Amino acid sequence: MSLSNIEIAQSARMLPIGEVAAGLGIPADSLEPYGRFKGKVSLPYLASLEDRPQGKLVLMTALSPTPAGEGKTTTTVGLGDALTRIGEKAMICLREPALGPVFGMKGGAAGGGYAQVVPMEDINLHFTGDFAAIEAATNLLAAMIDNHINHGNALGIDARRITWRRVLDVNDRSLRDVVIGLGGAGNGYPRESGFDIVVASEVMAIFCLAVSIADLRERLGDIVVGYTRSRMPVRARDLDAHGAMTAVLRNALAPNLVQTLENTPAFVHGGPFANIAHGCSSVIATGAALRLADYVVTEAGFGADLGAEKFVDILCRTTGLRPSAAVIVATVRALKYHGGVDVPDLPTENVAALEHGLPNLRRHLRTVRDTWNIPAVVAINHRAEDTDAEIAAVIAAVEAAGATAIVAKHYAEGGTGAEDLAREVVRLCTARSERADGELRFTYADSDTLWDKMKAIATRIYHATDIIASTKVRDQIHRLQDEGYGAYPVCVAKTQYSFSTDPKLRGAPAHHVVDIREVRLAAGARFIVMICGDIMTMPGLPAKPAANTITVDDEGTIRGLF
């Protein structure tokens, strides 16, 4: 009988985290251990590495997600282990899992099978407390807003125009829309508000984009929490909240070092949503990894249209980080799903359906290679039921598009199963550095208007024919442009399941139009969120939540977690 993810993880032969750090040349006094297998690498030490040459950055992305699962995290781990196996000094960078979803649907966020980061229970169960710190900072600011109003509202905040919401790291639909401040004069002024999940907080996005404590403090101060009656923005700085928020986040900002099952070092740090935010682990972790290793594999959320687009147009644009290559993860199952097969029928061979789904993969591949000019390889994340005919069809299609598709069996075999993929990644990175035309290209220019930026993303990446918006939304966009936010990049919140804004349009839909329903200023994260379609920022629990089967035995061992 095959082992569950947690059983594999619990039988891992982990190195003491000090040894993992020492392997990277990190001095003992620059590692803050959190238990024996987790640690935070000190920021002053990381700052001292600034002059070192940077390793090569490999972006892990995927086709449009499906209910079948693609295994981007698993492939990141497998590739990291395979790079190590073929003799490269490699690290991986992953997002931290949120606690809330762990108790909802079953499914880990620390990889799977023989490609996991460990200790997986700790990583999934509030880890080193970073998300708790982000939650506390977010809610402190919220409390200071209502407290300011309660004590006389000297800033003249319009209680109807407060945009700042509280957050919790729990899937709790009943907190999406609430009325607070009830119960009489002692409890302040009643108003409508709501809670998001922690990963949707602008503090999370800021945390992951900040390059230092000073930058973090500055960005937190820039947060716009709402408006006065005369529509002037009110910032966290106006409330003198940003210093205390920084104090809450200080320890969290140092990146978390853990390891894979095969002892490849991994930074697991930060985890912004890939819709309402930019969906990549912290810039501090990625930047640090590039000074500590020769190859750094980092994962962006959802498909290439969302996570990778933001990685390129937000993160790379504002930080100067540049990927040398990208891996696009696909599965035979996901391709069949995009070809129209329903979930129960996915295990059955169906080459025709698979070929029908291939345009989704081809479009993402074209985006990565042609639009952004990033050398890319397709990783076929292998499952036992995949047939030779199906795999051959994928390989042929990718080759026809001028790229390579490689079967990777890290889930079942660990790093050894992804060595071919690792070799191709090294080849791409090396070829890239020898090319003259190796510059990353963005989807749009800084100087484009906000409207044109959104239009460029919609037409070039989503293959939409146009973008539309109500007069109210158009006015908002023009106002932001006039107020000086026109230079910010755009962060699109839309469904991850389709290139379009309709989650049911699988494959590679064309002739669709993107409707901008809402615009939000993220002045601390320094991007403009354009919400296209229904976006859920607070998940709910299912009828039978995973929490029902998770427990701890008398010896203290976690049971039933994935």
Next chain:
Amino acid sequence: MSLSNIEIAQSARMLPIGEVAAGLGIPADSLEPYGRFKGKVSLPYLASLEDRPQGKLVLMTALSPTPAGEGKTTTTVGLGDALTRIGEKAMICLREPALGPVFGMKGGAAGGGYAQVVPMEDINLHFTGDFAAIEAATNLLAAMIDNHINHGNALGIDARRITWRRVLDVNDRSLRDVVIGLGGAGNGYPRESGFDIVVASEVMAIFCLAVSIADLRERLGDIVVGYTRSRMPVRARDLDAHGAMTAVLRNALAPNLVQTLENTPAFVHGGPFANIAHGCSSVIATGAALRLADYVVTEAGFGADLGAEKFVDILCRTTGLRPSAAVIVATVRALKYHGGVDVPDLPTENVAALEHGLPNLRRHLRTVRDTWNIPAVVAINHRAEDTDAEIAAVIAAVEAAGATAIVAKHYAEGGTGAEDLAREVVRLCTARSERADGELRFTYADSDTLWDKMKAIATRIYHATDIIASTKVRDQIHRLQDEGYGAYPVCVAKTQYSFSTDPKLRGAPAHHVVDIREVRLAAGARFIVMICGDIMTMPGLPAKPAANTITVDDEGTIRGLF
């Protein structure tokens, strides 16, 4: 110019936490470090110490708290350091500070002056994440309740009779009374609810009373979250929530090891409110300290009428722990306040007022010595402005009551300033162990009815003439008695500022009556909360919160924290 608390703390010469642990004989592989100066001692290791002889337990309590501050935590630290200085193997046990209040009023919760536990910034700023875990477990249960109702309510929970509230570690008055579940069918059923601060959660009380992972899981399952329409209790176990809650709390349950400025080892673990809960740090930490040291000083919340009463009648009763001596902290300032002096006039010598306030101290002393049969010494926590005449008056009064009062100058001098106090504590403990009549006496018997237990506390400890309650509350108490909860101890929630339920009645009020306004079942903590007077379970921020002046400089150093 004298240094601030944080400046003193930041100049401490801390030992690596591994050295502190080694000094206690804790093997390196039984310590989970959290950074270089904090650690968690593993539960399996602590369980292996069960057969060791226990050290002597010293209870730190105080007169009724005043706005002037008494310095119970400071005296706990000073006494621990002084015991170490006179050659004893000593440890201290403290509660973890809540994060919320740190940003409200100025004032640390890790001691002060030259009697602090360090690293004080970390201890005050979410430390090792225990409170975040308790918050997450509490809110997971809340989400599972509303989720259960949303998905059909098979248990038939009466949404009007849900008693379980969510918690946050932030002072936020606008969350005291809220309506949740608004926004339409997708967000569940609207209902009234509210948030408490984390320290008020029953999970916190359970966490601090549990003796093992198995006990924790069992108690979490016992929690009553509300009632069905036919008034049957609904438990966390009925929702299959307790296993997942235990998983969230697993790492947190191991006690946190830190040190004082003078390197005396300290467990800082758990921190339940001393009104709605029992107000003592975790039983696991105290029990462990007693196996690791010969003298363990532990602090109970508020004055002896609240914290010490619960220490005796809840904690000692249910765990078998027994104090060998008690220290009652008093200050000249606090005594003058109890004698009627207003805060601005407290620095001025006023022996007459002080003598007017002494009955408060005498009454607490009598409770500790005569009612509970615990040998006690009064510690006069010295301040520079105290006059010789004032101190002489306190000493004389305590001597007249048959006990000793000792001036302790640990705030200004560290452990050396509390050596006389330490010697008296050792003398009391030694004398106690030689006495035949050394048994701890409880305020009431297990077999007393809930009503009689409350009456015993009110009349014997508060010196009230009687207790009263509305018919509704009396019925509730009788129902709990009938349902089999009669054997539980009573946990009184009342103001800490007075023996009575009126915070304005200073000194030693007599002829007062205690009105039980509300009764709550804490089935997991296994006590009955009787609420007498207005009790705030979610604080608010002041007009100028401390958060306004707290920040982090570019080098990562916290500034402005106390």
